[in-house]
Amino acid sequence: MKLAGLGGIVFASSLSGCAGLGGRSEDFHFVQLSDVHLGYNNPKVNPDAAGTLQKAIAATNALDTQPDFVIFTGDLTQTTDDPKLRRARLQQFREIAGGLKVRQVYYFAGEHDASLDRAEAYQEVIGGPLYYTFDHKGIHFIVLDNTSDPAPILGAKQIEWLKADLARQQKDAPIVVFTHRPLFALSPQWDWATRDGQQAVDALLEYTNVTVFYGHIHHEHHHRTGHIEHHAARAVMFPLSPLGTAPQKTQLPWDPAQPYKGLGFRAVQAGNGAPRITEYPIRAG
Amino acid sequence: MRVLLARCAVALVAGVAAGGYLAAASVGAQSGRVALTAKKFEFSAAEIGVRKGEPVTLVLTSTDFAHGFSVPDFGVRADLIPGKTTEVTFTPDKAGRFVFLCDNFCGDAHDRMTGFLVVTE
Numbered sequence: 001m002k003l004a005g006l007g008g009i010v011f012a013s014s015l016s017g018c019a020g021l022g023g024r025s026e027d028f029h030f031v032q033l034s035d036v037h038l039g040y041n042n043p044k045v046n047p048d049a050a051g052t053l054q055k056a057i058a059a060t061n062a063l064d065t066q067p068d069f070v071i072f073t074g075d076l077t078q079t080t081d082d083p084k085l086r087r088a089r090l091q092q093f094r095e096i097a098g099g100l101k102v103r104q105v106y107y108f109a110g111e112h113d114a115s116l117d118r119a120e121a122y123q124e125v126i127g128g129p130l131y132y133t134f135d136h137k138g139i140h141f142i143v144l145d146n147t148s149d150p151a152p153i154l155g156a157k158q159i160e161w162l163k164a165d166l167a168r169q170q171k172d173a174p175i176v177v178f179t180h181r182p183l184f185a186l187s188p189q190w191d192w193a194t195r196d197g198q199q200a201v202d203a204l205l206e207y208t209n210v211t212v213f214y215g216h217i218h219h220e221h222h223h224r225t226g227h228i229e230h231h232a233a234r235a236v237m238f239p240l241s242p243l244g245t246a247p248q249k250t251q252l253p254w255d256p257a258q259p260y261k262g263l264g265f266r267a268v269q270a271g272n273g274a275p276r277i278t279e280y281p282i283r284a285g
Numbered sequence: 286m287r288v289l290l291a292r293c294a295v296a297l298v299a300g301v302a303a304g305g306y307l308a309a310a311s312v313g314a315q316s317g318r319v320a321l322t323a324k325k326f327e328f329s330a331a332e333i334g335v336r337k338g339e340p341v342t343l344v345l346t347s348t349d350f351a352h353g354f355s356v357p358d359f360g361v362r363a364d365l366i367p368g369k370t371t372e373v374t375f376t377p378d379k380a381g382r383f384v385f386l387c388d389n390f391c392g393d394a395h396d397r398m399t400g401f402l403v404v405t406e
Contacts, residue, residue, distance in 0.1 A: 079393050115390035150351065150389040151364075188357035189384040191396070248384075249396055 026137040027271035031060050031067040031102075032178075034215030034265070035235035037112060038096070039078035039089040045238045045251045048259075053096050055282050056236045056265050061101045067267060068136060070102050073215040073233065074110025074147060074180030076126070083121060086113075090125035106134070110180045110216065111147040119148040131158055133165055139270055140169055144179040146194045152181055153195045163203050176270065177204065177212040182232065184225050190249045192217050201225050211275055219262065220279060231277060234264035259284055320344045323352040323365050323387060326394035333385070334403045335377055342374040353389035356402050362388065377404040 033056055040049050048055075060070065077089040090113065097105060109122045109130060119130055130145040142165065146154050154162075169175065177183075183197035194200075204210045205226050212230040218240035221232035239262030241250040255261050260282045269276040321343055322329040335341045345354050347365035354373075355362035363371045387398040 079390075081392060111390040116392065147390075150391065151353065152388065152390070188355065188388070189386070191386060191388055195388075248399065 027269065028068045028137050029065070029267050029269040030136075031063075031070045032073055032213055032215075032233050032266050032268060033060070033070060033236055034073040034233040035075040035110065035218055035237060036072065036093065037075055037078045037235070037237035038093045039080065039085070040237050041078075042238075042251070044253055046263075047254055049237065052260070052263065052282060053093070053236055054099070055260075055284075056263075057096065057099050059280060059282060060265065061099070063267065066102050068102075069104035069106060070100055071106040071178060072097070072108070073178055073213065074108055075112045075215065075235075076107065076110065077113050078237075079112040079116060081116065083117065086117070086121045087125055090121060094125060106143070106178075108143050108145065108178065108180065109147050111150075111152070114145075114148040115150045119145075122148075131161065137271065139174045139176055142175065142177045144177060144183075144200065146179055146181045146183075146197065151195060152191070152193060154197065154200055156196075159196065159199050159203070162200055166203055166207065169207065171206065172208045174209045174270075175204070175207055175211075176275075177210065179212065179214045181216045182214055182223075182230060183212060184223065184230060186217065186221070186223065187243055190243070192243075201228065204228055213268070220264075231266075233266055234262065234279065236263060236265065236282065239263060318342045318344055321346075321354070323347040323354065323398070324349050325392055326387075326398045328354075328385075328387075328398065328400050331400045332403055333400065334405070337377050337380045337404050337406050340374055340376045342372055345371045345373065350391045351389055352387045352391055352398070354385065355388040356383055356385045358383040359402075364389065377402070380404045380406050 036053050038053060040046065046052060076093045080086050107126050109119055113122045130148050132143050134141050144154060145158060146152055149155065181194045182192055183194050183200050186192040205228060208227065210228045212228060213233065214230065215233050217232045218235035218238065219242050220234055223230045239252045241252055252262060263282040264280050266280065267278045319333055319341060324347065345363055345365050347367045349367060352365045353362060354365055359375055359377060361373055361375050363373050365371055381404055383402045383404065385400050385402050387395060391398065
């Protein structure tokens with residue numbers, strides 16, 4: 001399957017011992033877009049804040065093979081204390097995202113969209129449940145919500161829901177989990193963790209073919225907990241310093257010599273064998 | 286920085302006057318009771334100085350939101366409910382400079398709501 005000629009970088013997620021996504025699925029690919037932060041305004045970090053999402057959407061539309069679906073993994077908008085402005089940003093986001101060629105688009109909230117009003121505006125404008133599942137070509141997809149409470153938690157109710165859903169799956173079923181924050185404690189010092197995420201990881205560890213895709217940390221990152229791989233995506237709006245490269249979490253300044261550096265999206269080829277991740281940059285035109 | 290130091294000085298005076306607490310400020314290694322107030326989007330001190338091996342009680346309040354207070358390196362955290370005083374006591378068992386932060390998302394500048402616990406020998 002040829003994804004695109006846009007200069008994507010392929011990350012083959014076939015780490016040693018990884019079971020991948022199973023052997024009874026049909027090949028397809030999906031696109032993950034994350035951390036759009038529509039409404040963000042800091043020209044020193046992104047002087048094209050009003051136009052970057054459109055570029056990401058145009059790049060997705062330009063893929064040689066269109067994905068089966070696109071999923072936005074949270075922080076669709078930049079937070080605001082103003083409920084009217086929050087709704088306006090979500091509405092504007094929805095209108096711009098409507099420019100995607102692919103018609104099957106999934107969404108879920110990040111803390112910027114949902115934490116301050118427990119997802120009231122998000123559910124009004126974007127709609128749908130905050131955590132849910134769907135099945136596509138033999139793969140079971142699970143969307144988890146760790147942002148609609150101001151605390152970075154899943155909560156007991158959702159964890160029980162997850163366990164009940166998993167109980168209906170075969171132990172070797174191909175499962176993909178989407179979440180905004182990392183489920184594992186990547187860096188609690190930088191607020192990069194889910195307080196009760198280990199309970200979800202423990203439940204998922206009982207299944208042999210699980211892969212997690214998330215956002216929140218605004219740069220590409222790959223990690224394993226046992227046999228489960230966790231892949232963080234680049235942001236659409238602004239990059240954050242990776243761990244170990246700055247004393248504190250830092251929004252990286254715009255580099256005029258390399259505009260949109262660190263921003264991007266990814267395509268994931270799923271189906272038989274290990275998922276293959278292709279990272280795409282966002283470019284000026 | 287001048288603003289911060291001025292604010293800390295006020296906190297020091299207010300804290301001692303209010304209950305004999307040590308103020309939460311960059312005042313060097315201290316142990317005992319340390320007062321710290323949270324509000325959007327800052328704590329009343331950028332640094333808390335304590336001594337390794339000596340118990341410290343943090344006396345935590347919030348003026349405007351159910352902020353979190355967390356020192357991940359010591360497994361210390363609490364929710365700060367406005368109008369309530371929350372106390373957490375622990376004994377630092379290692380020296381160094383450790384991040385404390387608000388870990389309940391509180392708004393646009395939530396990410397800046399951090400400080401350091403400085404533990405000296």
